[in-house]
Amino acid sequence: MFFISRLKKFPIANHVILSILALIIILPVTILLFNSVKPKAEIGINPLGFPHEMRFQNYSDAFVKANYAKVFFNSFILVVGTLFLCIPLSGAAAFSLAVMKSGKRITPLVGLYLLVGLSIPAQLYILPLFILWKFLHLNNSFLGLIIIYTALNAPFAVFLIRSYMLQLPQELFEAARIEGASNIQLFIKIAVPLSWPVFLTSGLIVALAVWNEFLFAVTFIYDDSIKPISTILFAFSDRFKNDYALISASAVMMALPMIILFVLFQRNFIVGLTSGSMKS
Template identity: 35%
Template sequence: MSAPRTSILRPSAPRPSALRPARPVAGRRRAQPVTWIVLGLLAVYALGPLLVLAANSLKSSREIDTNPLGPPQSWSWSNFAGAWERAHMGGALLNSSLIALATAAGVAVIATTAAYAMTRLGLPGGGAWILWLLVSSSLPIQLFLVPLVSWWSFLGLYNQPIGLVIIYWAVYSPFATLLVRAFLVGMPREYEEAARLDGAGELGVFTRIVLPMVRPAVLTAALVAGLQAYNEFMLAVTFIQDRDLQPVALSLYSFQQGFTTDWSLVSAAGLLMALPVVVLFLMMQRTFIDGYVSRGIAV
């Protein structure tokens, strides 16, 4: 009796076509240069004015008249010291920083608590709250300037930074609430239910479970509100009249009106105003971008 034959399975040789590198998609090859060109144009459009402002801040007033767009021939660093002293930039930057921080903190608290109530506490009305937020965020603030001036004068909030901050809370909170609500709508509720089973109350669930999970949205809402309050001009010029209480945007405007011919000092003061915003955005750009692209505005 002969022994059974054993078959040895040998790996088949790869086909010649499998060894060939994959061909790049023709559409991607044609789209890549166009993408870089578009991104380059957008970068020039965004950074061009800031670079011109920085160059003009280092020129003399005569050089700006002869060479307004080119690089400085002789660097005048004394323009920053002159602008800092004449435009009272130190006090103005402090006022704007306090207003921006108060606005960011207040908007973060209002938006987070309002979004939690809308998504977790079962408020009556449902979509009516979303409609109200959308309408209130789209209405121009100019419609309310006259009654606001009257009410704030009666309440003693006119020409007070806290009065301006309260208005900023009302103006910037609707969009921030929609942003935080979009995170809460897409967030699973299993962790909250487990915390309630362990005996946690509603406040404990909010502070220990929900708040850490929506941290990117809260930081993004606070950053957007703070930057808007820092750069805002119309409400500041309407409700702040005392020079010692003026934010930096209003102080820069007053300085420009008084020194319209000395564009070197005006450019230096404008650069001093823009630098804190640029530095803050560079430090928090990852949080800012994640807060915008992670969720949409869910309705």
């Protein structure tokens, strides 16, 4: 608190710190973009500077050699499947905890259970989960990975959506109950329409997590025809480890869809992420 109060008195220091942090993020991304359009020979001579010669064919070469059309489709299936399963279930759970308040004792216990789910590292249970999935014949399948991703991302989504729904006016739900609305109608016709910014935010966070997830994808998927983009990028980097131009172009193509989504929905994303911390 003392450090923050001191920074408020010196706005120039504030700007300097923010500028340094911004450069730490922007410079590696800029170098990655530069290297993605350089010829292979130029990267050894000029690894950090602006390209002397633009070679946009790196993108088409990486797209073809890594079979990105199929890989993008595989990741798209995982993202959409996880969103269709995770967001409705998380929204229903958040509605139950925030609006229905079925029990004063149950709600803290459920919150603690979800917090434990967020705290335990995935490496701790990946081996028993692999054995269980093998017994259930869910290894090497989209469904098995979608169930895992849903379980991994649901606790955070529940906390985020619940914090937003706590700000909703309870009078609306009470009036609807008097009119005879059921709990399902309260959720679908009142809670969901009023909470769409946080549902959008949760969807973007879950989609980003699924798109970039590597550990479970490389462990549970071993058929090249259904591998997602994160594992293919790893294999591509190992295959063309001396061609940094192709690797850079491949990395840019991997990040580009999520960047576009964030740019398109950044205003709603920020509203949904911060609204739960503000009182109505």
